[in-house]
Amino acid sequence: MTDAAPKPARPPGRPPGEVLRGMLRAIGRAAASLIRRAYALALIVVVLGLSWRALRYLVVSLIFAAPPPPQITQLPTRLGGDVLRTRQREFAGVVATEHARSPLAHYHRLDGWFQPDRFNDCTRSGCHAPLPHAQRKEVRAFLNMHATSMHCGVCHMQGDETPLPLTWYELENGQACGPPPLLRAYARVDALAAHPAGELTRAQQGDLVALLRAATRVANDEPSLAGLTEHFAAVRAGSEEFLRLLDVARHTLPRFFRGEYGAKLARRGADGPPHLAHPHTAAAVRQYLAQGGGLSREERERLLAEVHPLRREKSRTCAECHSAEGSLIDFAALGYPLRRVRDLQKNPVVQQVMRIESGEPFYLPGVLGGDAPPGP
Incomplete structure (x- = not known):
């Protein structure tokens, strides 16, 4: 018996590693193809969307009038x-x-x-406008100018102390505070301008920049103040450019003295906090606002007296505060720089307002430093 013919040998199989690599390559090709298709689809969607928006804008702008x-x-x-x-x-x-x-x-x-004062009860109650003076058109603008930097009670509440007990208070919270950073920055500018250039230090520069940034913040990020601050921060302390900026600041900062302090002056209570309202008048205020139009003259006057128990019969005059001697306000003690104190005490505008109030003619060259008009 002969032996059976041997079976042919099976071809050797692919190694498992090669099979795995083949699968990974196939998956990679599929993923790359999917990414290309997704990218193409996304590009088509973007192009169609932009085309639709452009076409729609063109049609709408040509057919329909655009609102303001x-x-x-x-x-x-x-x-x-x-x-x-x-x-x-x-x-x-x-x-x-x-x-x-x-x-x-x-x-x-x-x-x-105008920086809103949310803690002045005279105006937030609804009784008075934030700029309350309106009766005499000759002087109302000058009187309303004070409403941007001081509380109504400074001029209209009882008290004859000399000087008046005053304090600064923040408009954001009604709490007593120190002098506004704008006034402190102005004082610092004056002090630095008096130093020789070589004596100015980076510490002095940093202090001034910090004050200016605080002043800019409370002035609602006023652009020109912000720009001046950044210029001071960028130059070298004591350089010619720094000295030039000091001169610019001496002329720029007074533009913001009309109430952009983030604070106001108010009468100071006996225990220290600002006196921002007539005491115990909430019920009378509500009654007046509810019935004011239907009250008789006698009832109206009686109720107004209840609303204003501390009101002076006659408000302060310009000369009581704007004078070098006997002023009711100690400006220096309140943080006003010496240069600003001189401006407030010897202000030609104040002299003209007093002339207007007394019925004398208004002569503009006199305000600007010219000669007085010739006599009749």
């Missing part, structure tokens, strides 16, 4: 009490330039803005 932009419609049309109780940045696009936009019916362009 909110930078126009949301600007106030009158400079009323409600507007003055809001912040400048609450108007759409109001800080688009260095100077604030004014209400549309207001002729002059505003170079600053």
Whole structure:
């Protein structure tokens, strides 16, 4: 018996590693193909979307009239009490330039803005507007100028102390505070300008920059103040450019003395905090606001007396505070720099207001330092 023929040998199989690599290559090719297809699909969607938006914008802009932009419609049309109780940045696009936009019916362009005082009970109660003086058009602008930097009680509440007990209070919380950073920065600028250039240090520069940044913050990030601050921070202390900036600051900072302190002056109570309201008058205020229009003259006067128990019969006059001797306000003790104190005590505008109040003619060259008009 012969042996059976041997079976042919099986071809050797592919190693497991090669099989795995083949599977991975196939998966990679599929993934790459999927990514390319997804990218192409996304690109098609983006192109179609942009094309649709462009076509829609073209058709709509040609057929339908576009509404006015909110930078126009949301600007106030009158400079009323409600507007003055809001912040400048609450108007759409109001800080688009260095100077604030004014209400549309207001002729002059505003170079600053009224900082709302939410702790002055005279105005937040609804009885008085933030700029309350309106009866005498000859002097109301000068009187309202004070409302941006001091509480009503300074001029209208009882008390004959000399000097008046006053304190600064923050507009954000109604709490007593120190002198505003803007006044402190102005004083620091004057002090640094008196130093020789070589004696100025980086520490003095840093102190001034910190004060200016604080002043900018409470002035609603006013652009020109912010720019001046960054210039001071960028130059070398004591350099010619630094000295030039000191001179610029001496002329720039006074532009913001009209109430952009983030604080106001108020009468100081016996225990230290600011006196911001007539005491125990909430019920009388509510009654007056509810019934004011239907009250008789006698009832109205009686209720007003209850609302203002500390009111002076006659408000302060300009000369009582704006004088070098016997002033009711100790400006230096309140943190005003010496240069600012001199300006407040010897102000030609004050002299002209006093002339207007006494019925004398208003002579503009006299305000500007010219000669007095010739006699009749």
